[in-house]
Amino acid sequence: MRVALFATCVNDAVYPSTAVATVRLLERLGVEVDFPAAQTCCGQPQFNTGYRRETEPLVRRMGRAFEGYDYVVTPSGSCVAMVRDNYPRIARGGDDAELTRVSESLVPRTYELTEFLVDVLGVTDVGAYYPHQVTYHPSCHGLRMLGLGDRPYRLLRAVKGLELVDLPGAEECCGFGGTFAVKNADVSAAMGTDKVRNSLATGAGTLCGADNSCLMHIGGILRRQDAPQRALHIAEILAATEEEPLV
Known part of the structure; x- marks a missing residue:
């Protein structure tokens, strides 16, 4: 399977150790992870503030950055919710075939890390150790x-x-x-x-x-x-x- 990491803005700018940990964890479980360098923001801050039109270029960029991957995995429930819940709304709010295509393509392929581990990989014991x-x-x-x-x-x-x-x-x-x-x-x-x-x-x-x-x-x-x-x-x-x- 082809898996891409969506690091997210917060992790990229403030918590890069979380993105690194996600890759390390997935690779330990036998998953080969790519990092598309074209990724930026999913558009959540703009959309939540009421700037729907300004969000549209970011949706298109997400679609291009993660095209061709079987799964897009991110350690951020809020960003996954943005893709699954709001991308379809954005697509419905305008007459743009590309926005519709991106929404229909990304929604079923985008997973929050814990649901990817449990639902896709079928594991709960990932071999971790944290004695606290x-x-x-x-x-x-x-x-x-x-x-x-x-x-x-x-x-x-x-x-x-x-x-x-x-x-x-x-x-x-x-x-x-x-x-x-x-x-x-x-x-x-x-x-x-x-x-x-x-x-x-x-x-x-x-x-x-x-x-x-x-x-x-x-x-x-x-x-x-x-x-x-x-x-x-x-x-x-x-x-x-x-x-x-x-x-």
Whole structure:
């Protein structure tokens, strides 16, 4: 199978270790991963802010960048939700054959990392090793739009040495919400503080998730509080092994 990594803007600019971990994990499972250099942004920030027309060139670019691949895999539920939920809306909103073609082509081929592992590769034990207590935050896009369900939990429970601790109020939003955090900063910070309070109450040393945008928000609050907990993407936990432990 031909698999392409969609790194996403946030990971490319702020969390490149997550993209590297995704490739390392997939290659360990026997998947050959390509990185199309033409990829940029999926258009989510523009679309969510109301600039549909300005999003269209990015949709076309995504279509060209990932043409010919069997699967497009990304460690970002929000970007997958953008492709699956909003690309069809963008295509329906105009009379453009290329937008329709890109939407119809990309939607069935684009997978969030945990669903690719469980649904396509059929694995939950990926040979990972992370001897720590971990709690998991299910981001809104993964939880409500993609329906990731128990896939991340199944993967985490199979990690050697990992103790998974339930997060109180897990299904509550962390308050990031993309441009919501900019337009409603005080509300966003209050929601993030509630999430951090619940996360610290678990006693876990690591809070993980499948979206670095949420983890950036939560992690920033943790750092400002000088809290004894780290925010970490699930890809980095799953990529860690006894031979190559996560530092």
